[in-house]
Amino acid sequence: MPILECRELSKHFGSVQALDEVSLTLEAGRVIGLLGPNGSGKTTLLKLANGLLTPTGGEILIDGLAPGKETKRIVSYLPDRPYLAEWMKVSQLLDLFEDFYDDFDRDRAIEMLLRLNIDEEMRIKEMSKGTREKAQLILVMSRKAKLYLLDEPIGGVDPATRDYILETIIRNYNPEAAVVISTHLIADVEQVLDDVVFINQGKIMLQASVDSIREEHGMSVDQYFREVFRC
Amino acid sequence: MLGKLIKQEFRATARIMLPVSGAVLVLALLANLSIRGLSGNMSNVPALRMLLAFIVFAYGAAIVAAAVMAMVIMINRFYRNLLKDEGYLMFTLPVSVHELVWAKLIVSLVWFLVTGLLIALVCSATALNISHTSLAEVFREMPSWSEIRDALKELGVYNGLIGLTMQGILVILLSILALCLHFYAAMSLGHMFSKEKILLSIVFFVVISFAFSMMQTGISIAGFEAIDRLHPVLDSQNGIHDFMMLAWIFIGMKLIQSAVLYFATVLSLKRGLNLE
Numbered sequence: 339m340p341i342l343e344c345r346e347l348s349k350h351f352g353s354v355q356a357l358d359e360v361s362l363t364l365e366a367g368r369v370i371g372l373l374g375p376n377g378s379g380k381t382t383l384l385k386l387a388n389g390l391l392t393p394t395g396g397e398i399l400i401d402g403l404a405p406g407k408e409t410k411r412i413v414s415y416l417p418d419r420p421y422l423a424e425w426m427k428v429s430q431l432l433d434l435f436e437d438f439y440d441d442f443d444r445d446r447a448i449e450m451l452l453r454l455n456i457d458e459e460m461r462i463k464e465m466s467k468g469t470r471e472k473a474q475l476i477l478v479m480s481r482k483a484k485l486y487l488l489d490e491p492i493g494g495v496d497p498a499t500r501d502y503i504l505e506t507i508i509r510n511y512n513p514e515a516a517v518v519i520s521t522h523l524i525a526d527v528e529q530v531l532d533d534v535v536f537i538n539q540g541k542i543m544l545q546a547s548v549d550s551i552r553e554e555h556g557m558s559v560d561q562y563f564r565e566v567f568r569c
Numbered sequence: 570m571l572g573k574l575i576k577q578e579f580r581a582t583a584r585i586m587l588p589v590s591g592a593v594l595v596l597a598l599l600a601n602l603s604i605r606g607l608s609g610n611m612s613n614v615p616a617l618r619m620l621l622a623f624i625v626f627a628y629g630a631a632i633v634a635a636a637v638m639a640m641v642i643m644i645n646r647f648y649r650n651l652l653k654d655e656g657y658l659m660f661t662l663p664v665s666v667h668e669l670v671w672a673k674l675i676v677s678l679v680w681f682l683v684t685g686l687l688i689a690l691v692c693s694a695t696a697l698n699i700s701h702t703s704l705a706e707v708f709r710e711m712p713s714w715s716e717i718r719d720a721l722k723e724l725g726v727y728n729g730l731i732g733l734t735m736q737g738i739l740v741i742l743l744s745i746l747a748l749c750l751h752f753y754a755a756m757s758l759g760h761m762f763s764k765e766k767i768l769l770s771i772v773f774f775v776v777i778s779f780a781f782s783m784m785q786t787g788i789s790i791a792g793f794e795a796i797d798r799l800h801p802v803l804d805s806q807n808g809i810h811d812f813m814m815l816a817w818i819f820i821g822m823k824l825i826q827s828a829v830l831y832f833a834t835v836l837s838l839k840r841g842l843n844l845e
Contacts, residue, residue: 351763351843352763385844388661389660389661390656390657390660390842392839392840392841392842407664408663410661415657419654421654421655421656421657421658425581430580437573437576438570438664439663
């Protein structure tokens, strides 16, 4: 059974069509890049998968189920913005994740926090933007989820942190799980991807493995993306 | 999972409500000492007199602040925790929307009750202090419960008054729930839209207020007319009976109001959630 499946999935906001009859199947055990320019529908697709939006048409299934309480147990989601309460300490957030997610591995989170010199007694509001992003990613990647949905995980951080984040993603994910990384910074994530999905103006333009793009077109995913989305 | 949500909610609200309640208690103690000071011979020193008067003023302000804070916390927790960025975490927890709303409702209800009881307690203490009555005197003067009960039974209103008290508690609880849900529903409906979310929340608040006050007025008039026809002449017996009937009508209205607002809130969050 695919871990994520969209059947003619549509979402519009008033007159704006964010997703237009998208059909897509993602299998477990792969790292998938959801690639597209700004405003292409990447975030909308991930929000629909998390039940944060309701489809206007079609359906989206996670492990065969419509988004709900059951699917939220197996999906670990990193939104594209700071979403942790500013007054909370890291230790309180560890409690919260441990309380609600059965698959949360506190020891793994503590180990990563130590490695990145993030003090458990630090409050979110005391952190720099980059540290907040790291803390969020540590919480999300410390779950042993079946599907990781990471929206712009490397958006606003320096290159060294970027490398650490990608390393964290690869090192921590369970081989039976699927990781979806949504981004427009393709060159940075290309090294970790197995498959790519190109999305533009709410439509899927391409779904292929990274190897097949390199073999068939003789160029990197980044180069091919620039070719497809040439302005 | 509801228990865990309530625990988190208390953690988030207690960090503000406990210091506020503590400040009220400390200021109540200081203000009551100041009141004694002002009425004693210390009142001859102008600077001290001003300081004591300032403490009494701060005490009054703290009481108002505590009541306002319970209200602000109720609105702000729902808004920030569910409808702004923190909503990305809350709505991806493996919990139902019902549980999210109930956790907020229960914790707000508790803080309203705690604040209300605290204010009642400190105000009673101040009243006793001003009238120079000690607590021992109050208990000495007060008739025993059995005396009160016998007197009420003699008048034939004992059972009625017990019933009315129960109704009173129900009215307080339901009124608090309806107040919270009024804000929750207006905010949830307003945040279904992509733009002008706050403005639309205010519009929904006003529309809901108008609709329910029309309903309340209509039902109250009908209730009074029915009672008038039933008992054109009032005595203590049917007076209590009529009052209880009116209270049941009010409870029924608050129940309907709360149920409608609750489902409006849950449906908007389930079907129309639109986080920025």
